[in-house]
Amino acid sequence: MGFLKKMMAAIGVGNASVDAQVHHNAVRVGGQVTGVVVIRGGAIEQRIERINLGLATRYKTDDSYMTHQLSKEQVVPGFTLRPGEVREFPFSIAVPLNTPLSLPGTQVWLATDADIAGAVDPGDQDHLQILPSSEAETLIAAAQRLGFTLSGSEVEYHHGQIVQELAFRPPYGQYKIAEIEMMMFPSRGGLDVILEVDRRATGMASFFVSEFEQKGRWHLGAQTLAGGPDAVARELEVRIRALM
Template sequence: MSMFKKLLASVGIGSAQVDTRLEQDSLAPGEVLSGEVHLTGGDVAQEIDEIYMYVITHYERETNNNKVKEECVLLKHRLTERIVLSPREHRVLPFAFRLPYETPLTMGRQPVYLRTGLDIKNAIDPGDSDYIEVRPHPLMTKVLDAVQQLGFQLFKVDCEYNRHLGKTYPFVQEFEFRPTGSYRSRLEELEIVFFLREDSLEVFMELDKRARGFFGALEEAFSLDERFVRFRLHQEDLHRTASEIAGAIEQMIRKQLR
């Protein structure tokens, strides 16, 4: 009977189970993700080589004129080394680690989730997945509010493969805005990419100028209609109002549109 139970456990029937419980499932990049991993033994004792936790997201990559989704592991956290879990034993293991500063925001349909798994030899690894809401860092919120004050409306947010701009990971998260105010006649769109660090936020901004006449069409054909702006905010900028930051951004935009 014992051998039969071991056989069943090896294919996942009557095997150990894992349940991850997050202390909070809404965080900003750079904040600490914490909680508990609850282990419940199965019908037989099992050796668990390790308990691993992955923070995962997806991004789009263009291949042969088709867009495909690819998985990206943002972080791997090893919770514990080898343990033996007795039949029906219940064990609770706390965890805490910092969410990477480059974690994309879960705006639109962008997923970020924590995958917990048990590495058990000669058996199907039990696992658990928990979605995480990643909200903007306060410095990001300042920029997003400022841009909207200038009359730009957020149109699309997605993660795109980009080896040139991507630093730690092979993608960047792009925030695409459409002008609705005074810039409507001069710009097609405004794209923003954030590079968050512990004490600062670098902002990369691309301005797509609206083509005007023959020379405007030439500029668009040769991608000369795109202008780029880069600036950085620090923790002390949190004391500035969104209107103050909007004024500074507007000066940079106007300089590029001259």
């Protein structure tokens, strides 16, 4: 009977279960995901080698989507789990600064990776709502103060890191552009911003050029951010018009 139970556990039947229970699903970039890992013993005694937690997302490639592990750390050390035993381990892991915001088409989840001797991985996934840092929230609010509307986002992989591009549509008739796109990178207490202006040609020019884009990089410092969305909106508008 013992041999049969071990064989069944190896294919996931009667195996230990691992459940990462998050205290709050909504977390800010740069904050902490807290909760408790609940481990329940199965039909046989098993050795828990380690349990890792981390954040993961997906990014777009030319023809598909790829899963990317944003972070990973051990939260439960090795121990022996008796049949039917229940153990709980509190955890707190950081939300990396490059974690994409939760917007339509973008998913971020807490990935549980369990290493249990002689068994399949019983890990699970818990989806999170990622909110912007205070700096990014101020910049987004500044764009909205100028009348821009957030129209979409896309997560990509560039130069060894995950980046998220936010697209905004301008208010009707105020800017001769189709949209602006921004990528934000935390830097020295502020933000490094790549601003891209997408302008479609109008009139006779449209026969020769359908659209073109111009990009600018600028550092949004802590002093300007301290002035709130109004101060950032003034600088943002200058940057947009310089690229038009």
